Amino acid sequence: MSKILVVFGATGIQGGSVVKAILADPVLSRDFKIKAVTRDPSKDSAKALAQQGVEVVKADLDSKDSLRDALKNAHTVFLVTDFFGLLRNPNPTLMGEGKNLMDVAKEREILHGKNAADVAKEMEVQHLIFSSYAYISKVSKGKYVNVRQVDSKGEVEEYIRGIGVPATFLHGGTYMSNFFRGVGLSFQKKPDGTYKLPLPAPANASRFPLIKPTDTGNYVKAIIKHREQLLGERFFAASGYYTAQEIVDEFAEIKGKEVEYSEITQDEFISTLPPFLQQQMLETFLIMADPDVGLFPGYPDLKPFHEMLDEQPISWKKYVATDATYKDF
Numbered sequence: 001m002s003k004i005l006v007v008f009g010a011t012g013i014q015g016g017s018v019v020k021a022i023l024a025d026p027v028l029s030r031d032f033k034i035k036a037v038t039r040d041p042s043k044d045s046a047k048a049l050a051q052q053g054v055e056v057v058k059a060d061l062d063s064k065d066s067l068r069d070a071l072k073n074a075h076t077v078f079l080v081t082d083f084f085g086l087l088r089n090p091n092p093t094l095m096g097e098g099k100n101l102m103d104v105a106k107e108r109e110i111l112h113g114k115n116a117a118d119v120a121k122e123m124e125v126q127h128l129i130f131s132s133y134a135y136i137s138k139v140s141k142g143k144y145v146n147v148r149q150v151d152s153k154g155e156v157e158e159y160i161r162g163i164g165v166p167a168t169f170l171h172g173g174t175y176m177s178n179f180f181r182g183v184g185l186s187f188q189k190k191p192d193g194t195y196k197l198p199l200p201a202p203a204n205a206s207r208f209p210l211i212k213p214t215d216t217g218n219y220v221k222a223i224i225k226h227r228e229q230l231l232g233e234r235f236f237a238a239s240g241y242y243t244a245q246e247i248v249d250e251f252a253e254i255k256g257k258e259v260e261y262s263e264i265t266q267d268e269f270i271s272t273l274p275p276f277l278q279q280q281m282l283e284t285f286l287i288m289a290d291p292d293v294g295l296f297p298g299y300p301d302l303k304p305f306h307e308m309l310d311e312q313p314i315s316w317k318k319y320v321a322t323d324a325t326y327k328d329f
């Protein structure tokens with residue numbers, strides 16, 4: 001009989017790619033029956049999942065009762081929590097007077113992760129795959145305390161380990177799509193059609209572990225296939241570490257356009273961002289320019305992780321050349 005795989009975030013990027021990868025795998029699609037979680041089964045992305053034969057279940061990480069229904073008889077769970085959801089749908093009842101939106105988002109993401117972990121423990125889930133990150137404020141010994149969207153996941157990882165749920169922690173790199181947003185960590189298009197990448201560090205100082213966001217499913221497949229070996233472990237998911245200079249050079253090569261790396265001051269960097277995001281985005285970049293920290297602290301060798309994959313991950317160059325994100329940028 002098939003085991004049940006519950007996928008959170010199935011209507012989104014990470015969870016959606018997990019559903020896609022499992023359905024396309026001849027072995028895992030037979031071994032697992034997918035339950036896709038959404039807060040709203042009537043939305044188009046949820047209906048599209050149902051049309052592919054996936055069972056769509058309604059649950060909310062805010063409600064442990066709804067999670068109990070979703071995780072009933074589950075063998076494996078892919079859990080992604082959504083730090084930035086609160087920015088897309090601000091909830092005035094969560095915003096006490098004087099509270100920083102980013103602090104509320106952090107508290108909420110931690111609560112969501114802990115709710116899912118508690119219910120996974122209660123329902124005796126055999127393998128929780130949590131989309132995590134390092135606990136940067138601890139790793140950096142207090143040097144960077146504002147990378148909230150990363151620390152929140154680090155805190156949940158600690159909690160999952162503490163309560164003893166059998167788990168693997170997927171540490172995904174920086175989304176390759178981030179460089180196209182136009183603000184913060186992003187290329188800017190100049191009026192003459194050329195580009196520049198303005199960042200507050202020398203071009204060769206930063207090292208970004210880059211991931212094509214929809215490669216997440218391939219990494220999760222490997223984690224499921226190597227469950228015994230990876231219980232309690234971190235799985236670092238990126239196609240490689242890239243300096244900003246390499247990111248610029250390969251982008252220029254594929255686009256056939258001039259791309260300038262411009263080293264700017266920290267004040268100039270934050271001036272393009274809304275105040276509540278400034279320090280958080282600055283430190284999100286600075287950790288990648290700090291050899292003692294990094295998004296993947298210690299910069300682990302990625303080769304052993306690539307060796308577990310069925311398909312090799314998409315490189316930055318291939319992404320720029322083939323992904324729709326950058327086609328018209």
Ligand SMILES: NC(=O)c1ccc[n+]([C@@H]2O[C@H](COP(=O)([O-])OP(=O)(O)OC[C@H]3O[C@@H](n4cnc5c(N)ncnc54)[C@H](OP(=O)(O)O)[C@@H]3O)[C@@H](O)[C@H]2O)c1
Pocket residue numbers: 008009010011012013014015037038039040059060061062080081082083084085112149172173174175178
């Ligand atoms: N490494 C990077 O560069 C990078 C970049 C962007 C994001 N991220 C991280 O990725 C995470 C988001 O993943 P994503 O990119 O896959 O997000 P996404 O595409 O925006 O999808 C978010 C998913 O979360 C689900 N969700 C949100 N709130 C929920 C709740 N209360 N209960 C149940 N499900 C809920 C949504 O489902 P429904 O709406 O259908 O309920 C949706 O499927 C964030 O925490 C962020 O920190 C990382």
